[in-house]
Amino acid sequence: MQTKTLTLAGGYRLTGLQHICCLIFSVVLLLLSMGVFAQTLQGVKEPISGKGFRFGLNGGYDLFPDYKNNTPYIRYQGGLSTGATAGYYWKWFSFGADVDYIKNRPQNQYPTDSVFDPVNNFLIKDFTLQQQDITRVFYGIGPGVHYTNREGRFSVDLNGRAGFASIKGGSLALTGKNGSTEQVLNYHGGYNINNALSFKGSLRAQYFFNDFIGMHVGAYYLRHLDTKDAVGPAGYSAAYRAFEPNGDGMRAFTEKDLKTINKPCNCDISSIGAYAGISLRLPTRKKTKIPASVAPAPVEPCNTCQVYALAVTARDQYTKEVLPHTDVAVKDASGNVIRSGVTNAFGVIVFPNMTPGSYVINGKLYNVDLAPAQAAKNEFIANGTLQKELLYTDQNFILKGNAVVCNTATALPGATVVLRDRASAVEKNTQTDNEGAFIFHLKQKAEMTVFGKKEKYFSQMVNITAADYNRNTTLFVKLEMCMEETDCDKAIRLENIHYDLDKYFIREDAKPELNRLVQFMNDNPGVRVELSSHTDSRASHAYNQRLSQNRADAAKVYLVSKGITASRIVAKGYGETRLLNRCADGVTCSEVEHQFNRRTEMKVICPGR
Known part of the structure; x- marks a missing residue:
């Protein structure tokens, strides 16, 4: 039996298992970079289905081990864990196998201050603790259910496994002496189990950077049934000396001999842990069936074909500033939308691989239509880009606001924001988004008050006079409105x-x-x-x-x-x-x-x- 002696000081070095976990997490970071790079190179593909094999390697920590046995003065520390999983996934259902390696350590709880031996009439001052790590190896199979999103990038699994576990080690012996007389104070024989019936449940979230590589995080609950204590060389599985405080403030034995337990405790062992790691898969792609009557004819490669592109810029007519987040739609002569998208941070969207023709280009910003543009067939440039511009001609301002907690930068999502006309008391309402942002259209020469409504919040009331702004130089009126939380008894x-x-x-x-x-x-x-x-x-x-x-x-x-x-x-x-x-x-x-x-x-x- 390999044992370790309790010491009061000393350095700390990584164990072999900890080296393995560090290596796994380093591989995760490396594959993360490789996955993002690979996804960039691959571009857009057809979405994959949820079917196929998936594999995982993970490292984690066994957070809450719970060992039931006959020794009252003992608890167990959490420890590192590693594992592997494999399974085949259908649309909602999966079936797979897990292998897990977990290490825990017993910890003595027998008090070692002021322990008095009434039989030999001395105070025990010299203690020796020998303890051995516990290793558990679980192997099991079972079903699972999962949700995988349409693109096949994100999934959540709930898995159940049934199998057997090998549980070894965990012995602990605490002895105390004064001079040559030595007393056994606390003892447990540990475990020596080869096939303990075990059950495991786990919840795992996975994200794939490309078709093959991803990472996951999860948590598990593992239970081993009827785990017998090992019987030590002395013929018992557990032993301890019961004690009670005496009148001198010391703990004294209540009886001369050890309380020995010869019959092992057929008790359960359970633990809860968390883990993270890398995920690998062999996916299948969703197949789109195309009727033969509409299937395109094979196209020969063309090295001299001409390509056309259309670039659309959204711009304010008065201030000339570009307009990000503008919805753009390109319609053919029949009014059908053939291309659509949203302008980028520079107010531009590019439609590649256009077929020359006559088109109407429409735009909309915050539910206000921009003046449309026309594109004629003869305007398209072979192997070039046709430039078109959409103009925002509305003469009103756009009020762009943010709701925050007073004296902080914390956004307030889900707050009702009211825009009230100070002359007529007519109100408009909107809701803040996840970043606390909100939008109103503000008429020229309007005099308005803006305030928020949210349970337990006391809102600032901000007065806005549109006449203070010039529409020829300003489209967006920016505002920050703060709301203070009204905890009871807070002045x-x-x-x-x-x-x-x-x-x-x-x-x-x-x-x-x-x-x-x-x-x-x-x-x-x-x-x-x-x-x-x-x-x-x-x-x-x-x-x-x-x-x-x-x-x-x-x-x-x-x-x-x-x-x-x-x-x-x-x-x-x-x-x-x-x-x-x-x-x-x-x-x-x-x-x-x-x-x-x-x-x-x-x-x-x-x-x-």
């Missing part, structure tokens, strides 16, 4: 809530910010808020307390006048009790520092309060 400062000296009536310049709060409460009808007012430290405490309460009450009255139920608002004046800086009584501060403490805040009241 949010309301900006621009100003009061005249020693006054508490609501000024006109404070109403837009309070209107923002009105909008938030209308959008979240189940929310109650605390509206608080704060002063600086100047004047007496009693005067500041009274003034701040009057100002909070005035703000509440304003919200109620806008239709908010009074029971949803708690007005609270804090006076000078919650200063945000050093400017307390007796401290000399600038006017700017005092102004920082004069503020109005709102916070959502936690439910149940």
Whole structure:
């Protein structure tokens, strides 16, 4: 039996198994580069089917091993794993085989501090731990189900395997002594099993860079049934000394002899792990059946044939800037779309291998049609490219916005964005995409307000005046709108809530910010808020307390006048009790520092309060 002695210090070196795992992951990175390069060279092919052989090599980590046995003071560490899989795949079903190698290590849990031997009447101070790694080799076969996308590049597998496992090693022996007297404290005989009935389930995701090479990640659950403990040379599979604390704060044995267990525990072993690796396959391609009546006749190779191409540029008529992401369609004389696509970052799309003819070219940007262009048959250039231009002639602006969490660059997808006409109160709505982006068309001379709606978010309200922009120089009006998350009891400062000296009536310049709060409460009808007012430290405490309460009450009255139920608002004046800086009584501060403490805040009241 190969054993290892517990040490308290020492260096760490890679084991042979760890070298293998490092090599596998290096091969994965190499094949990733080769796959991308190969895919670039191959260009576009017919999509492959889900049928064919697939193979995989992987390395990973056995995260949560669970060994049931007769030794109470022992646990097991996770360890590295390697494996291979092979199978044949049909459209939805597969059948295959797996081989896995897993290594774990037993870990002593018997406490070695203040262990007292009452029989020999001494404190045990010298301990020796011998332990042996456990190796498991599983081999099994079984069915699986999978989903492979239409292009054959991505798939998800759910596989089941049944088979047998070889489980070896795992012995542990802890002894303690004082002088020449040595005591066995904790012992387990390990395992020596050749064919343990085992079951495995795994979930795996694969991505193929080309027709043959890919990579995968996955997780597994492996269970071995009725795994017997090995019986050691002393005739038992497990032994330990039971102990209990005594009055001196030490752990003392409760009996003289070891508790020995002669009958092995026919218990299960299970583990959960994760892995990654390379995937190989021998695919079959989807075959398209073409009726003989419409099958094209064989074409002889042509070395002198002429080729034609059409390039379309989308451009704004007024600013002359190019327009990416414009949908372009080429139609023949009968109105049939023969070619289509989207312009690139330079506003251009090229259609190769065109047949000279008369075409109408249409474009559309954000649901607005561009002025069409015409292409005549005699305009096409042999072995050259015909250039055509589509013009965006709409005189309105395009508002391109982004919704983010306030004071961060975090996008807010799925938020409702409202564009409200400030004169007529007419509203338009849209949703932010996965990057938090949104689009509106903005009429010239319009005066609009933009704000967002999302549960538990307090939106900024941005005013836009189209007259501030010149359509001859600007098409895209860019905007960033922030929304702040309203966790309960989180204070949010309301900006621009100003009061005249020693006054508490609501000024006109404070109403837009309070209107923002009105909008938030209308959008979240189940929310109650605390509206608080704060002063600086100047004047007496009693005067500041009274003034701040009057100002909070005035703000509440304003919200109620806008239709908010009074029971949803708690007005609270804090006076000078919650200063945000050093400017307390007796401290000399600038006017700017005092102004920082004069503020109005709102916070959502936690439910149940």
